[in-house]
Amino acid sequence: MAEYPLTTTVVPQNTCYPPTVQLLLNLISDYTTLVIPGNPQPYIISSTTPSAENQDRLWFQTGSPNAGYGIPEVVRRYVNGEWREFAQLSQGDRVLMAAANSISSPWGEYGFTYSFSGLGLSDYTPTLAPPPPDNLKYKTYIGYWTSKVPYVPPAP
Numbered sequence: 244m245a246e247y248p249l250t251t252t253v254v255p256q257n258t259c260y261p262p263t264v265q266l267l268l269n270l271i272s273d274y275t276t277l278v279i280p281g282n283p284q285p286y287i288i289s290s291t292t293p294s295a296e297n298q299d300r301l302w303f304q305t306g307s308p309n310a311g312y313g314i315p316e317v318v319r320r321y322v323n324g325e326w327r328e329f330a331q332l333s334q335g336d337r338v339l340m341a342a343a344n345s346i347s348s349p350w351g352e353y354g355f356t357y358s359f360s361g362l363g364l365s366d367y368t369p370t371l372a373p374p375p376p377d378n379l380k381y382k383t384y385i386g387y388w389t390s391k392v393p394y395v396p397p398a399p
Contacts, residue, residue, distance in 0.1 A: 250276050269308045317349050317387040332384040342380045350382040357388035368394050
């Protein structure tokens with residue numbers, strides 16, 4: 244089993260001790276960096292935006308403490324003054340998954356239009372796919388979207 248050292252940044256002096264174990268873990272996560280030996284690129288795994296001194300690192304953004312804490316959402320890199328998502332997937336790529344599983348960002352599904360608030364990206368609506376095999380459904384790579392609404396086709 245591989246071992247990866249974790250390092251922490253300085254926690255501000257006025258930070259209060261969290262009242263629950265979960266909040267303590269959340270706090271530790273927000274100030275922890277993972278470095279993989281043999282890879283010079285340091286990583287940050289956090290639900291909150293990294294501080295200015297960490298803009299040379301990759302940020303593995305996770306769900307917030309109020310919604311899906313710790314669930315991976317997107318990998319970001321700091322480019323031209325902002326944290327931008329990057330992935331080997333292209334918008335519109337599809338994969339099959341178990342029909343009982345839920346679909347969440349950065350994935351989406353046919354029948355909805357997805358928006359990217361504050362990122363300067365156009366809304367995206369996945370296209371119709373062929374029928375999936377029994378007990379499976381498609382999820383479509385959208386990118387880290389901020390909202391979705393049911394798709395309404397344009398009037399003829």
